[in-house]
Every structure is written in C-alpha cells, then in structure tokens.
Amino acid sequence: MSVGLPPQQMEAAKRRKLKQVAPAPGWIMPEEQSAEHSEAYNATHGPSQAAVVHTGPSGLLVGEAAGGPVTVRLFRNRPTRILTTVPEYMLWLFAFRCVSLGAHLSILADEHRRWQALAGTVERCGGTVDLLGKGGVVPSQGRPYRPSLVIDDASFYDGLQAPLGPWQAMLAQVDAAASGAVHWLRSADMALLSPANSRTVENLRRAYALNQRQTKMCANIDGNEAVLVMPRRVVRVQIPPTQSEYRLLFGG
Template sequence: MTVMRDTSTATSASVMSSGPAGLLLGRGQGGPVTVRLFRPEPTRAFLSAPEWVKWLIAFRAVCLGGHVSVIAGDHRPWLGLADTIRACGGTIDLLRSADELPGQGRVYRPSLIIDEQGAVTPQMRLGAWQALVTASNPAAEASVSDMRNSDMSIIVPAEGRTSENLRRAYALSPAQMKQATNLGDSDVVCASVRRLVKVSMPPSPTEYRVLFGR
C-alpha cells in the first residue's frame, strides 16, 4: 500500500492513500492533503498533537458519516466536542476501556477510535472500515515501534527526541526532516515510510464557530 503520495512539485493534491474515504487534513506545499482513514482493511495512525487537532480529526470523521469512540482516562476535555457532535446529529462514545468498542465499521458508517490510554494494543484485531488513532508520547523510546506499527503519524511539534524517533521509525532523510522545523501555529507533520509533508491544518470558519467559538 502506498501510504503517501507527495505532490509538492505537482498541481494535484497530496494524498495519504490508505482507503477510499478521504478525510481532508489540511494544505501542503502542493495542495490539499487528504488522509484516507477508512477502507475495507483497518488503518492505524499515531498521533501527538494539541487538543484542537484531535477535535478536528474527530469532527471531520463525523462529517464523513463516521462514529467516534474515544478512550480516555479523563472525559472532561472531550465533553464539549461530544455535545457539539451530538447536536450536529453525529454519534460519539466516551469510554474508559476497549471493552465496548465497535467490532468494525461499515462503508457508509465507518468507525474511528481515538485511544489516549493505550488500551488497543498492536495485537488486538480491528475490523473493516475502522481506523485507530493512538495518542501517545512521540519522545518515548517505545514510540519508534508504535510509529512503525502505524500506517501514518501526525505529529506536532517535531523536535528533539521526537524528531529523532520520527526519522528512525520511517527512514526519513535530513532534507525531509528539515520540513518538520519551524512549524506555524496551525501546522502539523504527517509522515509514513520515507514520506513526510508539512500540513497547514487550521479549522475552517464554520469549524471554528461550531467547535471553538464559545
């Protein structure tokens, strides 16, 4: 599977191609960057980013028809998003373990799991049309293995030990790693094996009003 197509020198969109249901992540040097989270096979992603990035990924998944399951020890940071998703007609479960996760998604009802607890291990099987986003510490030594077990990683900031682990996990070149420096307030790094793109990921005016304009 080709996980990312970097089109920084082309006019077409940059694509993290891991399925037919594309989630717009933001804009790269070559145009829109689309993450295809949902496909007949499961997708795993590693995430280390501020709360607003997690909210945007979850909300955009709901806009694709997805059901969101969040595994977190503290549900309070997620309550506002949960209220908004439900008010918009979407569905979200706030969980404390993996016991009540959906077994799989469906083509028009994919399943997104955001795991802040490490409850879903690499050995646990995921279902069709299901994506797991594991939020973890990219500076930890174990993160190299976690990234390698993921189809892609979305990270900000990417500096120090985090940068080194990202390079080791995906065999990235110094020139590629240079793109991960000097990130703006709304930038994230999206990486997979031998691929890296800097993505500007600000909320749209509507997203800002609905999610953050309180």
C-alpha cells in the first residue's frame, strides 16, 4: 500500500524538480565545453539543453558552396579579425546578417555618406549602428547576446592592429593586392575576397600556406562569388542576397 505525501510536501517536491531542470543562464557553446563539463551538464539537464542558444554549426551564414551553406563562428569568447576585399553589396550583406544575430554595428569611415543607407536600414529593422569618424569611440568588447561588429573603412584607423575584446569581430576593408598585404593577411583570422587578381592570389598563397589546388580555387572568381580563405583552407562561396535582404537593403 502506498502512502501519499501531504499537499505542502508535494508542492515542495515539484518546485525542487523544476529547479533541477531549469536551463543555465548565459550562452554555452557546446564546442567550447570540456568533455567533463558536457557529461556533467547533460547528466543533470539532458543533451537537448546543453546549449541555451543554438545557432547552427557556426552561427553566421556567409553564402552557398557546392557542399551546402557555409557558416563561420564570427562571434566567440575571443576576438575575430577578417580582412575583406569585396564589393560593397557583399560587405553590406555580411554586416546586415551580423545585425540579425543581435550584433551592434560600429562603422569607421572617411565618408559616412556611403554607409548612411545601410545604417538607416539597420535602425528601421530594430538594430543599432554608430557611424564614427576620427576620434570616435569603438566598443571595447561585445557580450554573448550582444556581440560587437566593427567595420574599418577608414584611412585614420588600423583595424588589423586595434585592440579587440571577447564577442567582438573586426572587418577591415583593405587592398589585398598591395605589397604589404601578406603581413595584413597573417594578422587576420580569415580573409573574404572578391575578385582576386594574380597579385592577390600570390599574397594569399604566401600568407596562408596554400597548396597548388587551393591557389587555383582563388582565381577566376565569378561576379557573385567570393573566396573565404584561412590557413591551408579555401572555400568558394556564392553570396547572393535573399529576397528579403534585397528588398530591405537595395530597394528591390
């Protein structure tokens, strides 16, 4: 014969049970947890709750490759630097997709007029953006739910050497064909380039130790293509805007 608990004890037991399965606060990235932490967390919370926020393998969609979507973990608990030499529309798409993940956008530019349309779209969609000139203050870091993206399109700022904090990324728009580009490329975690002439391809080969096949992949890029390059790794991606992105950003 079973004996039931008094009502007050039953309510207390329910509260203890709910407290045990409540998700942990903060953003826990599964790939950054140790094996011991993962096992202990899953034993208590279950595998489905190991990540409070799950945004796919890497978080930010760059474009489409032959094998499917290409994503990067741009916002991490350490800084990320990307060297870019791409058309303006690709830079706008990249920035807008970062804002869609909750990022605050800081743009350092010699000419603010080039960026005012993007800034207006970001604000109309509920995002935040700062157009900064010489002497403007860049955020020192981001936060897990509020990362920071800084775009360096200014002659008065060196985005590849400027200090960055966790959950912050820097996009530095430079000339990858310049004589000093090898040093710039090595200072970045990755490069996103389109198009790539012979001088640019040679700089990529030297900076990222590319083999012959990877070097060939960097050449002859189509109009809506770009190459995402990291040490010993190259991916060719198509970066067309979605219908919503085209309508919001380019008035289509």
